[in-house]
Amino acid sequence: MKKLLYTLTTFLLLSTGLKADEGMWIPLLLKKYNYEQMKAKGLKLTPEQLYDVNNSSLKDAIVWFNGGCTGEIISSKGLVLTNHHCGYDAIATNSTPQNNILDNGFWAKNNGEEKPIAGMWVSIVQRIEDVSDRVQNELKGVSEKERPAKLQEIFKKITEEVKKGTKYDVLVREMFKGNAYYLFVFQRFTDIRLVGTPPQSVGKFGGDADNWMWPRHTGDFSMFRIYANKDNEAAGYAPDNIPYTPKHSLPVNTKGVKEGDYAMIYGFPGRTNRYEFSQGIDLAVEKINPTIVSLRDIRLKAWKEVMDKNEGDRLKLSADYASIANYWKYYIGQTEQLKRLKVVSFKKEAEAKFYDFSKGNAQYENVLTNVEKAYVAYRPIALQRVYLSEGIFGVSMNAMASGLIPYANNAKDNKDTAAANKAIKASLANAEDFYSSFFPLADEKILAQILEMYYNNIPVEQQAPFMATILKSKGKTNTEKFQNYAKMVYAKSFLASREKFEAFCNAPSYKKLIADPCFAMVYAFNNNYLTNYKPQVDAFTAAIGPEARAYVRGLMEMNPGKTFYPDANSSLRLTYGSVQAYEPKDAVKFDYMTTLDGVMEKYDPKNFEFNAPQKLIDLYNAKDFGIYKRADGKMPVAFITNNDITGGNSGSPVIDGEGQLIGLAFDGNWEAMSGDIVFDEKYKRTINVDIRYVLFLIDKLGGAPHIVAEMKLIQ
Numbered sequence: 001m002k003k004l005l006y007t008l009t010t011f012l013l014l015s016t017g018l019k020a021d022e023g024m025w026i027p028l029l030l031k032k033y034n035y036e037q038m039k040a041k042g043l044k045l046t047p048e049q050l051y052d053v054n055n056s057s058l059k060d061a062i063v064w065f066n067g068g069c070t071g072e073i074i075s076s077k078g079l080v081l082t083n084h085h086c087g088y089d090a091i092a093t094n095s096t097p098q099n100n101i102l103d104n105g106f107w108a109k110n111n112g113e114e115k116p117i118a119g120m121w122v123s124i125v126q127r128i129e130d131v132s133d134r135v136q137n138e139l140k141g142v143s144e145k146e147r148p149a150k151l152q153e154i155f156k157k158i159t160e161e162v163k164k165g166t167k168y169d170v171l172v173r174e175m176f177k178g179n180a181y182y183l184f185v186f187q188r189f190t191d192i193r194l195v196g197t198p199p200q201s202v203g204k205f206g207g208d209a210d211n212w213m214w215p216r217h218t219g220d221f222s223m224f225r226i227y228a229n230k231d232n233e234a235a236g237y238a239p240d241n242i243p244y245t246p247k248h249s250l251p252v253n254t255k256g257v258k259e260g261d262y263a264m265i266y267g268f269p270g271r272t273n274r275y276e277f278s279q280g281i282d283l284a285v286e287k288i289n290p291t292i293v294s295l296r297d298i299r300l301k302a303w304k305e306v307m308d309k310n311e312g313d314r315l316k317l318s319a320d321y322a323s324i325a326n327y328w329k330y331y332i333g334q335t336e337q338l339k340r341l342k343v344v345s346f347k348k349e350a351e352a353k354f355y356d357f358s359k360g361n362a363q364y365e366n367v368l369t370n371v372e373k374a375y376v377a378y379r380p381i382a383l384q385r386v387y388l389s390e391g392i393f394g395v396s397m398n399a400m401a402s403g404l405i406p407y408a409n410n411a412k413d414n415k416d417t418a419a420a421n422k423a424i425k426a427s428l429a430n431a432e433d434f435y436s437s438f439f440p441l442a443d444e445k446i447l448a449q450i451l452e453m454y455y456n457n458i459p460v461e462q463q464a465p466f467m468a469t470i471l472k473s474k475g476k477t478n479t480e481k482f483q484n485y486a487k488m489v490y491a492k493s494f495l496a497s498r499e500k501f502e503a504f505c506n507a508p509s510y511k512k513l514i515a516d517p518c519f520a521m522v523y524a525f526n527n528n529y530l531t532n533y534k535p536q537v538d539a540f541t542a543a544i545g546p547e548a549r550a551y552v553r554g555l556m557e558m559n560p561g562k563t564f565y566p567d568a569n570s571s572l573r574l575t576y577g578s579v580q581a582y583e584p585k586d587a588v589k590f591d592y593m594t595t596l597d598g599v600m601e602k603y604d605p606k607n608f609e610f611n612a613p614q615k616l617i618d619l620y621n622a623k624d625f626g627i628y629k630r631a632d633g634k635m636p637v638a639f640i641t642n643n644d645i646t647g648g649n650s651g652s653p654v655i656d657g658e659g660q661l662i663g664l665a666f667d668g669n670w671e672a673m674s675g676d677i678v679f680d681e682k683y684k685r686t687i688n689v690d691i692r693y694v695l696f697l698i699d700k701l702g703g704a705p706h707i708v709a710e711m712k713l714i715q
Contacts, residue, residue, distance in 0.1 A: 042262025207609030267652030
């Protein structure tokens, strides 16, 4: 009899047990736990074709893209496909008003035209290994306070042993809240070049308005190429490097999809917290998420004013704006859906079941009581960390100033001259990137508003004592005082000028630094947190850690016949499901696919977010869709599946039962924005670009059929 899969939330919601669509599974374990269910849903491959250490398998075509996204290799010449928003920074950075590839698109006609991207990298997993027993053995007798440092020591020892004599990168990842540990060995490539991108009016069609929404009509893709040395080994950029020959590349299925078709997504999902306690979710809903949204809203409005006034400035700020806006809307949606699905209540019900199970069991009977005590102590100061990271350090010049804190700490009384010099060099190295997109007037406005928000929302007794200095500024109202203080900071701080900043770095002075109004403020707020609140945050973390481990372990004992999956943590995972429509609310049904008809319906030349290239309109009017159209003559754009993904899966390949590429994942849907906390099988969907739309845009819109010719098309 097949094992039923299980996770906490659906155990509460579904008496029939978990369906195979939930879960981000470790590829090493697919054969043991998932393969039969995958076959039943439509998989035609063997377990070894999914993951194999000694032979070519699907894993060899999956790349961890620059640490925050996923990509897939789709040709024997190292061609990588990922999302447009994953390549956005590289595209924007290589754009100027004179050569605006962000707005106009770009397609290299040959290898020589491909653009090297400084700092970009991709990594490919070579193997995965369970090292739980070793780590747990070395942790025996270690106190909770000592545990984080001991873990880092163990991880370092393991990685050094595995790396010795190789050119590989090695990471050890914690799973199940510290009940298991897995080793990942990577080959890392650093010579990555931009091959092509559609105009952002295609790659970002719908903009912030459509973000996290279905139906969707976005051609969210860009293309890069991995280069290697003449021996096909990873190497730094060199003009004579050659395209990388991969162990495996994905064939491309142009036959299209229909509802019910098998779909699996391979990639590097970022973070989920499916085993979170009810108190943590309640804290996020009531305090943390709304605060993050409000703080980010201040930045976005100020930047938008700058971007709307000047084309060059818009290009400089585009990547930062898109990054902040994406999760600004995410936190809005997550909060709304956590409330709608009554997730706190569901978690409390689960905890009540656990409480009954734990009675009389010394390992578990105090878990929930200890968790409650920890949250009672933590909740009153929970916003301190948010206001420091998203507020004080969210101001661009403040963030730059924070990079000088290590210098101040080590230069005082000549404590550590080498460390002080190292901090100066690191700050100086960031100068070009920082000042290229630094707008003092916008930053000044942001600082004034964030200081006022901090003052109004952090209890007076918790505020940095430096606030008294700020409030001595001229002004009849507090608002005027914060505005005048901010104006003074940007008028007098050497950080407001690249020339003055570099002059300071070339002749650093502790006395001059602590006298600077920007640094003095940042230093004071940071010290207030480190002295008064970080110890409490650390105590909370230390208190919750063992209870979370015990809770997950107890859940497994409660349900010995169930198979659990670990939270996402930027390690390689596979999720499987099917192409599937859904009904978001009463009398509304969303189809599983959108077409170019929808792009034309949304098209608005007066709205930047819904504009479209004239050539795309001409191709639509002529119905010139080539071999990429559907049988009914329509041009497919996007489709949805019920796969379980999260951030980090952006750019992940959507693969059919025969191992062929049918699309690439780029978003989740609004109705399931709570997905990082709870999987909801009724509403959870992954939004994917149809590979046929990608090929059409490369071939017909981009005029680059030579790139399509690199791929192995299955027709």
